[in-house]
Amino acid sequence: MDVSVDCVVFGYDGEVLKVLLIEQKTQDGGALREKHLQMALPGDLIQSEETLNDCAARVMLELTSIENIFLKQFHSFGDPNRVREDKDQEWLKTYREFPNKRVITIAYYALVSLYDYTPSPSSFAGKTQWMKLEEVPELAFDHNHILDFALQTLKEQLEPHHIGFKLLPKKFTLSQLQHLHELVLDKKLDKRNFRKNVKRMEHVVPLDEKQKGVLHKPAQLFAFNPEALN
């Protein structure tokens, strides 16, 4: 039995949620399944003396060139047939000594703010791209299922774990904060109530500073103060 780590990397650019995917390729660098290109979540087998967290950090660095990122384990997936579908055989036969060996995977999610800049991941595994969630095609293995589970986890943990701030720029407006919440929770929120609730939160600190370079009336900026949570 092998064990791998897979990473669901979410990015938010102020408009949409995106996920980082990697193009599977053959050993000679060509794309697998030329006719409909197969994408996958970044992941790798765990090395013999590597902790789970170290493996996740290595996957991020090697496959996406992204370092020092918020990474959190959320679930393990172990269906005995999860790597045995026809669509995955070509890649498995290229890269695995025992293509039919069972692989249990421990999944992490990561959060990246794409406001200030979009990390352009260089990957030795193939091309990478930030893909809008609603445009994600059929992925390798059970990666669509893992992505759905990650999104559900993000929904559940957004408020209690205050993780939304990792998707926002350091200085953000309340409109940006509300839009992110609406997107992740998949529902419209009442602007007045949202602002009333946020103003009660000591960890959301109003700054003596406004937006710059916008065409509309510049809005006040806020910052997240994690120390106020203790």
Added chain:
Amino acid sequence: MDVSVDCVVFGYDGEVLKVLLIEQKTQDGGALREKHLQMALPGDLIQSEETLNDCAARVMLELTSIENIFLKQFHSFGDPNRVREDKDQEWLKTYREFPNKRVITIAYYALVSLYDYTPSPSSFAGKTQWMKLEEVPELAFDHNHILDFALQTLKEQLEPHHIGFKLLPKKFTLSQLQHLHELVLDKKLDKRNFRKNVKRMEHVVPLDEKQKGVLHKPAQLFAFNPEALN
């Protein structure tokens, strides 16, 4: 690399939270480490074609005789040295072909109401017992760490996932519900606010029935209606 499942089984009897532990024994049935008996969480290696959930259910049935129980995966533990401490060598050498082989474990928690009766688990692995959380000794492997993590998870999921009801009898008083919350969340709650909040919850249904066989003034009984959550 091997993969196992370990189960943290919590029980609540109206007074204290308990966890189900198993006494490790040698092949001839004797206790390991006679001088200070070693206890462990119930667990086993995953069989070659078994799903993670099936393995957890099998562990519960084989090691504790408890069937049809609420079981939920919460975290995987994979420190390369987690099964290499001296205290665990005797058991590993007795039961494992390769005692030094790395084992990654996928942990589940389970919840059992001990109000109406206490399942007396019969185990082929050794004696089992329900132990009060504050009396748990040093356990095998990293099982104290897994137990702590499970307790933290229980705290986080108690309210959002409505799991407390699985630890209560089918018909419960608001005092019982409050006591359980205080115990899991590890803080005193204001009785008046607690009751006000509960009365707003459509999934906590007042019954036309009172406690029986109590010496004090019998309290009204309530039931959990999971359908009201949708």
